[in-house]
Amino acid sequence: MTRQPNGQRPTLDDVARRSGVSRSTVSRAINGSPRVSPAVTERVRQAVTELGYVPNQAARRLVTRCNDAVAVVVTEPQNRLFVDPFFDLHLRGIRQELAQQGAQLVLLLIEEPDDYARVGNFLGGSHVDGALLFSLRADDPLPAMVARMGLPAVLGGRPIGEGESGGGCAYVDADNRGGAREAVRHLVSLGRTRIATITGPLNQAAAVDRLDGYRDVLLDSTPHLIVEGDFTLQGGADAMSALLEQSPDLDAVFVASDLMAGGALRVLRDRGRRVPDDVAVIGFDDLPPLAEAMDPPLTTVHQDIEGMGRLMARLLFRPASDPSEDGGIQPLTSVITPTRLVLRQSA
DSSP states (O other), X not given: OOOOXXXXXXXXXXXXXXXXXXXXXXXXXXXXXXXXXXXXXXXXXXXXHHHTOOOOHHHHHHHHTSSOEEEEEEOSOHHHHTTOHHHHHHHHHHHHHHHHHTOEEEEEEOOSTTHHHHHHXXXXXXXXXXXXXXXXXXXXXXXXXHHHHTOOEEEESOOOSTTTTGGGOEEEEEOHHHHHHHHHHHHHHTTOOSEEEEEOOTTSHHHHHHHHHHHHHOTTOOGGGEEEOOSSHHHHHHHHHHHHHHOTTOOEEEESSHHHHHHHHXXXXXXXXXXXXXXXXXXXXXXXXXXXXXXXXOEEEEOOHHHHHHHHHHHHHHHHHSOOTTSOOOOOOOEEEOOEEEOOSOO
């Protein structure tokens, strides 16, 4: 097999360049289409031989559906997965789409570093036709692992860190940065001048993007107005306590998740701060019915969490439902879904 300069295996595009024909013509020739002349078929065959090209059988597995099962791999502890409404909504959307595709969901959790080997062995054992990966951290090895296996995969959220290519996997994400900008601009429009933020864990892309959106609007924000949280209720409470110690004169806070906003509201109430009179609060997620049930009801950035779950599964199966004109496998395309600010009583 001829390796490319970057060390990758030869692709259909490499065969097309070597044989001097289009990618679709190469696919037709490989599949024995009568629409390709014998002379062109021979040129393609020679290019395949010279390059050592091997068709991506793992991608074709989604068309042939060997297992009718898809792995959903979540890098979170079990006690958080079944408490946080975000994951319930995400999994609900995935389950709905997989049911329509006639496929089963296989849930795999990564709680400890040793779990990567166990999950990797399962994914590489031909038990599933593809994988959906979400809640990834910076430089998480999972995308590269599935890429080496040739297992079709879609990421929930853009990759972050040195592996920002995500191993070549497509991803589905919300417009986290744009949503954060809209939230902070609203706080500015209310006349708030000491606007703080509680971020999510900054080894996750969503948290980084939401912090960047905050900074896009508040170019002169100071470190005392920024505290990192962990996307949990208690994490939001702890971060709000830290903010009040560092910046007792703050008059608004943008919180990077609804759960953390719930913890922040609790601390503000305990400290005698009125919301929104003294401190305006905006969250992110619009989790039903949590956001509306808060005291006061939470102004927050809406993202279609359930819809993103459906879209991840739909994107994974797109080669089966929307093949290219020559019957080959279409490359997957990443999708960024829109967000919008939902105004309630907290800001």
